[in-house]
Amino acid sequence: MPRLGMTVPELQERALFVRRDIVALLARSQSGHSGGPLSTTDFGTVLFFHEMSVNPRRLDDPARDMWHFSIGHVTPVIYSLMGERGYFPLADLLGFRQFHGHLQGHPSKHDTPGIEVSSGSLGQGLSVACGMALGSRMDGLKRRVYCVTGDGEQQEGQIWEAAMFAAHYKLDNLCAVIDYNRKQIDGDVQDVMGIAPLADKWRSFNWNVIDVDGHEISAILDAFERARATRGKPSVVLAHTVMGKGVSYMEDDYKWHGIPPSREQADQALREMGTNLEEWTARLESHTQPEIAPAGVSS
Amino acid sequence: MSGTVPAAPQAPAVAPTLAKPEMKRTREGFGHGLLDLGQKRPDVVVLVGDLSASTNVSFFAEKFPDRFIQVGVAEQNMMCVAAGLAATGKIPFLATYGAFASCRSADQMRVTVAYSDLPVKIGGAHGGISVGPDGATHQAMEEIAIVRSIPNMRMIVPCDYWETRKATVAAADDPHPNYIRFGRELVPVVTGPDTPFAIGKANVMREGSDLAIIACGVMVYEALVAAQELASRGIHARVLNVHTLKPLDHEAIARAARECGAIVTAEEHQIHGGLGGAVAEAVVQSHPVPMELVAVHDRFGRSGKQDELMTAFGIKAPDVVRAAERALARKRAR
Numbered sequence: 001m002p003r004l005g006m007t008v009p010e011l012q013e014r015a016l017f018v019r020r021d022i023v024a025l026l027a028r029s030q031s032g033h034s035g036g037p038l039s040t041t042d043f044g045t046v047l048f049f050h051e052m053s054v055n056p057r058r059l060d061d062p063a064r065d066m067w068h069f070s071i072g073h074v075t076p077v078i079y080s081l082m083g084e085r086g087y088f089p090l091a092d093l094l095g096f097r098q099f100h101g102h103l104q105g106h107p108s109k110h111d112t113p114g115i116e117v118s119s120g121s122l123g124q125g126l127s128v129a130c131g132m133a134l135g136s137r138m139d140g141l142k143r144r145v146y147c148v149t150g151d152g153e154q155q156e157g158q159i160w161e162a163a164m165f166a167a168h169y170k171l172d173n174l175c176a177v178i179d180y181n182r183k184q185i186d187g188d189v190q191d192v193m194g195i196a197p198l199a200d201k202w203r204s205f206n207w208n209v210i211d212v213d214g215h216e217i218s219a220i221l222d223a224f225e226r227a228r229a230t231r232g233k234p235s236v237v238l239a240h241t242v243m244g245k246g247v248s249y250m251e252d253d254y255k256w257h258g259i260p261p262s263r264e265q266a267d268q269a270l271r272e273m274g275t276n277l278e279e280w281t282a283r284l285e286s287h288t289q290p291e292i293a294p295a296g297v298s299s
Numbered sequence: 300m301s302g303t304v305p306a307a308p309q310a311p312a313v314a315p316t317l318a319k320p321e322m323k324r325t326r327e328g329f330g331h332g333l334l335d336l337g338q339k340r341p342d343v344v345v346l347v348g349d350l351s352a353s354t355n356v357s358f359f360a361e362k363f364p365d366r367f368i369q370v371g372v373a374e375q376n377m378m379c380v381a382a383g384l385a386a387t388g389k390i391p392f393l394a395t396y397g398a399f400a401s402c403r404s405a406d407q408m409r410v411t412v413a414y415s416d417l418p419v420k421i422g423g424a425h426g427g428i429s430v431g432p433d434g435a436t437h438q439a440m441e442e443i444a445i446v447r448s449i450p451n452m453r454m455i456v457p458c459d460y461w462e463t464r465k466a467t468v469a470a471a472d473d474p475h476p477n478y479i480r481f482g483r484e485l486v487p488v489v490t491g492p493d494t495p496f497a498i499g500k501a502n503v504m505r506e507g508s509d510l511a512i513i514a515c516g517v518m519v520y521e522a523l524v525a526a527q528e529l530a531s532r533g534i535h536a537r538v539l540n541v542h543t544l545k546p547l548d549h550e551a552i553a554r555a556a557r558e559c560g561a562i563v564t565a566e567e568h569q570i571h572g573g574l575g576g577a578v579a580e581a582v583v584q585s586h587p588v589p590m591e592l593v594a595v596h597d598r599f600g601r602s603g604k605q606d607e608l609m610t611a612f613g614i615k616a617p618d619v620v621r622a623a624e625r626a627l628a629r630k631r632a633r
Contacts, residue, residue: 066386066387068383108414109414109415109416110415110416116386117382117383117386117411117415117417118410118411118414118415119410119411120410121406121407121409121410121411123375124375124379124406124407124410124411125379127375127376127377127378127379127380127382127383127407127411128379128380128382128383128386128411129383130376130379130380130383131379131380131381131382131383131384131385131386131387131391132383132384132386132387133383134368134380134383134384135344135383135384135386135387135388135389136387138344138365138366138389139387139388157375158373158375158376158379158407161373161375161376162376162379162380164371164373165370165371165373165376165380168371
């Protein structure tokens with residue numbers, strides 16, 4: 001099960017698709033989070049289309065890498081990545097948060113095959129990833145484990161329990177990514193409850209810390225390579241991002257943390273991204289098979 | 300209820316010597332159960348939050364150091380690390396005091412473990428007021444209420460050493476998350492190595508049809524003592540050991556209600572949401588009968604010796620006898 005290993009332009013195009021998916025599914029659900037999913041999109045795309053070995057056709061493949069989003073509220077990007085990667089048909093995205101859909105508001109293991117462990121209560125996911133990394137090492141697997149956390153989430157005490165644990169057990173098969181968009185639901189992170197100096201905190205917990213522009217694909221590729229090459233300690237990628245990245249009226253505005261765009265706003269956003277709501281919704285509806293949708297549609 | 304379970308014994312499983320019972324610690328049953336598992340199941344791993352000796356997981360740690368994970372004083376982390384291990388195919392048992400396992404990491408148990416329905420096995424030590432001198436903070440008396448309210452969770456409160464050992468081994472075969480509550484002090488042995496045990500299947504410990512005493516944990520012994528006292532007055536009480544609070548053996552409880560016409564529940568737990576509540580929920584939906592509840596009445600514990608605390612908090616055999624008298628009076632008045 002080789003990694004896909006997409007090129008930088010291919011990854012940029014796929015990230016654009018993911019952003020369009022996020023906006024289109026939120027326009028349909030009229031419920032859910034916008035800001036974090038859009039800031040997470042670029043490094044998420046690198047993970048799913050280059051860095052990680054995943055096997056949507058055999059979810060329990062022992063050779064798979066494992067991934068876990070501790071920030072469960074970014075389901076719009078999680079599901080868009082999964083749909084684009086072929087875990088389920090892209091058409092399913094339009095059932096996000098709907099009673100009859102299989103895409104819950106927060107990730108649910110038993111509703112959405114491919115989700116390894118449910119999440120949604122902040123602070124817990126890095127511990128889960130620690131267990132995955134340790135269990136994989138006990139079994140002698142080459143597997144890597146990736147955990148996406150948020151910057152506001154750094155305020156949870158359990159994050160630091162997990163940080164201690166991972167360093168103590170030298171889990172170098174574990175890579176955490178922090179979506180460092182500097183916003184949380186009540187405002188700027190530094191105003192709500194300051195977390196700086198964040199890199200120093202992680203260094204002092206004996207982690208390998210990698211700062212990166214979280215929207216620069218080639219830099220993100222390099223950051224994951226450096227994490228992969230690190231021995232004897234876990235790595236954390238501080239992905240410096242912009243909340244709402246890619247949608248002009250959302251960028252860097254904390255008010256977009258937890259709300260969806262209206263249909264009109266979504267259409268505007270999609271026009272900024274070279275398509276429109278009707279066209280992109282039709283693209284989602286037309287993909288009724290779980291597969292990696294071909295590129296070049298409205299791109 | 301568990302699918303592949305043997306029938307509950309209809310005769311008393313063991314005739315215990317009530318006056319001078321053999322005394323053994325339930326936590327030792329947990330420790331020995333883990334040793335049994337360590338030998339036969341390579342997928343079993345054990346986590347502990349800096350309480351190896353007092354939860355008796357030290358037995359496993361000595362024998363299987365490669366499958367033993369010290370987490371330090373971090374119960375929330377431990378619960379979720381266990382979930383991650385389960386996601387890789389391990390059967391993780393974690394151990395800490397019940398006060399922390401059930402309350403401090405309740406959100407982790409709910410969201411990460413139970414919502415995912417992962418086979419994490421939670422060993423809640425120092426359950427009940429019988430913990431003694433440590434006092435209220437360490438006397439867990441809310442676990443049944445908390446755990447049984449969470450979907451997918453299984454809640455087991457074994458009555459003695461042998462039952463704790465068997466429950467521990469049985470939990471490993473159950474595909475769902477389990478919570479096993481056990482205690483610190485020596486408690487009477489009322490079952491034997493060959494007494495049948497199946498998760499979700501209550502055991503009749505003594506036959507009778509004048510009333511049913513439904514108990515769990517150390518209160519099974521107190522119930523047997525009470526039944527003996529009642530027998531000397533010509534009252535024949537059935538003693539039902541409901542070691543599994545969830546899934547509850549509705550069939551055995553309904554039969555007890557139907558055949559006995561009055562019920563006393565006995566538990567070393569808060570009166571709200573525990574065994575009494577669970578049995579009442581079952582009985583009102585099947586065959587309502589007069590019920591009396593022996594439990595801790597909405598109070599925090601305090602330091603003291605096991606026996607004096609159980610007496611002071613109203614959960615000894617004489618309390619069960621008095622509750623039986625009240626239940627019988629109500630039964631006769633119907």
